[in-house]
Amino acid sequence: MSTLNKRFLSIYLNDHLTVATIGRDLARRAIRATHDQDEHNRLRKIGRELAEDAESLREIMRRLEIRVDPIKAFAGWLGEKMGRLKLNGHLLRRSPLSDLVELEAMSTGVSANLAGWSLLREMAAAAEGLDIHELDRLIDRAESQLAVLERIRLRVGASALASDREQEAEFRGDSVIDSAMDALSQR
Secondary structure (H helix, E strand, O other): OOOOOHHHHHHHHHHHHHHHHHHHHHHHHHHHHOOOHHHHHHHHHHHHHHHHHHHHHHHHHHHOOOOOOHHHHHHHHHHHHHHOOOOOOOOOOOOHHHHHHHHHHHHHHHHHHHHHHHHHHHHHHHOOOOOHHHHHHHHHHHHHHHHHHHHHHHHHHHHHOOOHHHHHHHHHOOOHHHHHHHHHHOO
16 A cells, blocks of 8 residues: 555545534534433533544544644634524524534534544555554444434434424424324314
């Protein structure tokens, strides 16, 4: 296997670090927004893991003698903050679509992590400083994170796209059946 192109590797890893920073910040917001205790706990665990993943990437970069690009780091931080300004159907309060879009963005970020870890795993023979076992652990963790995020995303998406009557019932804690019974009794 050939040696690594340090310049391109630096750009690549800094881009991944930027995505990791955005994912970590999105996880923090998703944790605050969820009302389901089980999902809260799962998202909190993923948030901790994403912060650890970013630190793992920084450590890999250090071992490969690649410095963190402060401009890209700032751009990622700023991009995440600007993403909060999206038009989502609500002006002064949080839209149910915000939760869905943020979970999808987190999934995209975790998918990018998985792709990065997998590529580094493939390149491990060409670079001293890449630990195959560490990368296997990071790959497994990203796959697990994606599975959890997908389950939460499907539930949040179904709720966000439900009719207003169903959303009100869910907010009150009623079941969809209770909501349908109420609608029938009003006819």
